[in-house]
Amino acid sequence: MPDTGPLPSTDKPLSRLDDLALFGAPPLFGTPRHVNRPQAPERAVFDALMDDVWQRRWFTNDGPLVQELERRLSDWLDVPHAVLTCNATIALDLVMQGLGIEGEVLLPSYTFISTAHMLTLRGLTPVFCEVGPDMLLDPEDCAARITPRTGAVVATHVWGSPCDIDGLQALCDEAGIPLIFDAAHAFGGRYKEHRIGRFGAAEIFSLHATKAFHACEGGLVTTCDGDLAARLRLTRNFGFSGSDRVECAGINAKMSELHAAMGLCNLDVFEQTRAAARAIHAGYRDGLAGVAGITLKCPAPEEDNNHHYVVCEIDESALGLSRDALLSVLSAENVFARRYFFPGGHRSPPHLARTEASGLSLPRTDAFCGRVLLLPGGSAAQPDEVARICTLIRFAAAQAEAIRDRL
Ligand SMILES: Cc1ncc(COP(=O)(O)O)c(C=O)c1O
Structure with missing residues (x-):
């Protein structure tokens, strides 16, 4: 989105039906008002970091700004390991690989579609679950869908509100499967005495430009599991552990120095x-x-x-x-x-076909998809x-x- 500066508005009376743009009047605003227009830090602060990057000519590959942002996020979130990636969708893929997940993965249908897509692309089967009245994954519904084929649960802290973390952890412990949190919305949030970021096997934040804390594009995995963090560092860089030593299959999921600079500027404010x-x-x-x-x-x-x-x-x-x-x-x-998360994962291609074949019914999810509006x-x-x-x-x-x- 270009920087439009201060957005001009048109003032208009609102007293008759014909005053509405829907019925032909000029619109209330001269330029679009979007849901979550990105936060932009002080340009001079960003530019100063860019001067250093230019000086070093170290633009990517675990550069000093990525390392600094990881250190600062790990401190800020009070979690031992913070691993930055290019986005949250690929971060989820790395976590699934890093934990060796197979089979079915339980997730809410009432969440962003990227999760179901990523699981499908990794050869896993997304199993959509119902949410509670709080719009968050319902542990009871989740428990009812756990089978011997279930490999993991991925729960979303929708709108930044924490899931029933204790309830979900208890059922995952009983089933012997990992619990992963999609914390894309939840930067800065808290559950009981801890910040979101140190729960489950891992938590995944999106640092997309539209998020509360962002790096233009980016993802962040936080975990207390040092082995998982080490595997993520390998797999985000083609599996390289040295300049010509490959340990495992990996992908390019690295964050660049430019993105890390944006993250550092935004973390400051x-x-x-x-x-x-x-x-x-x-x-x-x-x-x-x-x-x-x-x-x-x-x-x-x-x-x-x-x-x-x-x-x-x-x-x-x-x-x-x-x-x-x-x-x-x-x-x-x-x-x-915007309507969110319309029409719901279980009603979106390619997942709709399985919903229809299985007769899956998620009435509460359907109700939220039909009545939620983001301003x-x-x-x-x-x-x-x-x-x-x-x-x-x-x-x-x-x-x-x-x-x-x-x-
Ligand atoms: C709940 C949720 N999960 C995952 C994602 C994917 O994040 P990213 O765009 O960083 O891949 C988003 C992005 O909007 C999201 O809102």
Whole structure:
């Protein structure tokens, strides 16, 4: 996404149905408002790191910035090993290889599709499980799907909220299988007395540009298992342990110095980023208070959530508009809200074919996929745009019946 600088907006009245862009009026915003516009650190700080990189001509292959970022992340997350990779999807592949996982892998259907795809590409069988009312993998449903073929469980801390880690660990211990966490959303979060990052056999963070803490592109595996960390360091670099010594099959999953520099800059300002995102989230909480049919997900204080995601559940009967109708109203105004994780892993090709063949039914997942809407949030959102988006939503709610009639 190009740096658009301060985003201009068009002010317009919202008093009649014809004021909506959906019905022909100019949009509320002159440029698109996206969910999780990337955080950008001070350019001068990044440039200073780039000067050093240019001086060294050491652009990739376990460079000093990658090593520094790994050290700092391991300290910050209070976990013995932090291994950086090119992205989280490939990191999951390395972890599966590193743990020698075979057969079936249990995962929530209500998560980003990359997990199911990666497992499939590695020759594993994703087994989709149901989530609880908190949108997180339901340990009971998971337990019911464990068989002798089950090789591992991959659970996601969706929207940065921690899973029932103790419950999932207990059932994995009983089954004798590893538990891996997809912590793509959960940087900075906490479960009981520890930061997310030291649970299960490994936790995997995405450092994609749209994440709360990012390196433009990148992945991070954190683990207390030194042997696994050593294997990941081999396999992210073609299996090389020396300049011409190959230990095992590996891939190119390295992080470059440029990406590590972005990560270092963003780590320095993470608490400011989190505070800005929390203020944006609070703006939505105030702006949407009392709108019947819209429930904003508000993380519990003890989660220490990064507040990067503004997640709403739409109750069509109470709002008078379906989630998708509201999405159309917003998109026309250049507010690019998103449905997540629509339509759910078990309903997405190529996994849909197995769902249909097996008759798999995940009603709670289907319900979330049908009613969750993400609004533009995170630290790069602006308080005044939050106020305008809330005003727009309140107007749409007040005019719900008339909008429905005209759609
Ligand atoms: C929950 C979840 N898991 C995994 C990923 C994949 O991360 P990456 O893009 O770094 O491969 C994402 C990315 O958006 C995600 O949201």
